[in-house]
Amino acid sequence: MLLVGTACSDTKADSPPAGGSQSSSTPGGSTTPGDDSSKPAEDPAAANIQIIPAKGASAVRPDKPVTVATTAGTIQDVTLKDDDGDKVTGTFNTEKSQWTSAGGLKPGAKYTVSGTAQGTDGKSVEINSTFSTLSAGTSLKASVSPLNGETVGVAMPIQIFWNHAVTDKAAVEKQLEVTTSVPVEGTWHWMNSKQVNYRPKEYWPAGTTVTVNVNTQGVNAGGNIWGSTSRKISFTIGKSVVSHVDVQKHVMTVTIGGKLVRTVPITAGKDGFTTRSGVKVIMEKYRTKRMDAATIGIKPGDPNYYNISDVQWAQRVTSSGEFVHGAPWSSGSQGTANVSHGCVGMSLKDAQWYFGQTLRGDPIVVTGTPRKMETGNGWTDWNQSYTSYKTGSALA
Secondary structure, X not given: OOOOOOOOOXXXXXXXXXXXXXXXXXXXXXXXXXXXXXXXXOOOOOOOEEEEOOOOOOOEOOOOOOEEEEOOOEEEEEEEEEOOOOEEOEEEOOOOOEEEEXXXXXXXXXXXXXXXXXXXXXXXXXXXXXXXXXXXXXXXXXXXXXXXXXXXXXXXXXXXXXXXXOOOHHHHHOOEEEEEOOOOOEEEEEEEOOEEEEEEOOOOOOOOEEEEEEOOOOOEEEOOEEOOOOEEEEEEEOOOEEEEEEOXXXXXXXXXXXXXXXXXXOEOEOOOOOOOEEEEEOOEEEEEEEEEHHHHOOOOOOOOOOEEEEEEEXXXXXXXXXXXXXXXXXXXXXXXXXXXXXXXXXXXXXXXHHHHHOOOOOEEEEEOOOOEOOOOOOOOOOOOOHHHHHOOOOOO
16 A cells, blocks of 8 residues: 655755754765764764764655765665664665665654764764654555456556545656566556556567566655555466457457467347447456346336346456356357347357456457447557557656
8 A cells, every 4th residue: 555645845955954954064964973963073084974864854855865975984884764664775886985765765754874884094983863754644545456466368457546646647657667577568558647557568478477566655746645655566467368259240259379269159239239349358257247237227117127147157348337248048149140238148158168268357359330448448458559558658
């Protein structure tokens, strides 16, 4: 989950941070050793330690790095952690005269800096300082799909849902990272201010391991919202199962691993209930599913009303209610006519077989009707060219 805090303005180099003090040589820094924490050690060979932000500083911006530097000698080690014991990583420069934190900090947290340095005089000096970041305000939570450890189909989009609107999309997107076990080109696309998706240029290669790093701790998302935690999930792409439904020919072909393995007679939507054409992605799978026409606005008493408690081998492909499922009641029309209310129906035998082959995230490409998929009616990421999709990135 991602938690967020309240923003404040940058600390200027010519004024100390709120609640902090300055070294006489480094803005916003604290200095050790010596009795006077604001005065650098006079011995040029001593490990004069300067820390930014200053010791005791408060309301420190979470997106600003912490630095520990010495004017003589080297820094041996640095530990930066909050009161929960969570550590912040960092890197040294080539000379090991400066350490800089990597990534953002938690809002509303107290941090301790510790470690040792050694001056050119050979003497070790302890590093010890504390500061606190600005207090958290609004909490921003992120839900991620797919789930960690899940195996999904080759058309599965990565979806991140925020519980508050993100106004600085570029700042947030810069902290979203996708890595893959084989090279894959892809892009983020903001569906709206509360949802950002990612898809590859082509379908995911079968067997690929995908890792998503939502590294938004300490990021200012705009509107005084700050990310306060980061998370990482990994999932795997299953075998390639790509299906094509030709509504006019009343047939579905199933290709697995690039080879045609089955041709299935189907029925699709009749007049007034035309099945949508476009690239659909399997969203949910049900061994049995109640289907009530009232959910799509058809009331009891209407000649088109139905309420079937046990539709078998049902796989959802649109938010509005289109499924691919077993339909024994239409067996006489499968392969010859379209008689459904928009779903793709087939025999129970074919439906059971197909259910066993597919995963959440497998694509079904439907052709043969003038009715097109509406953006957002399901996982519609594949219904525009990659070039067009890429323009939805805040960094494009």
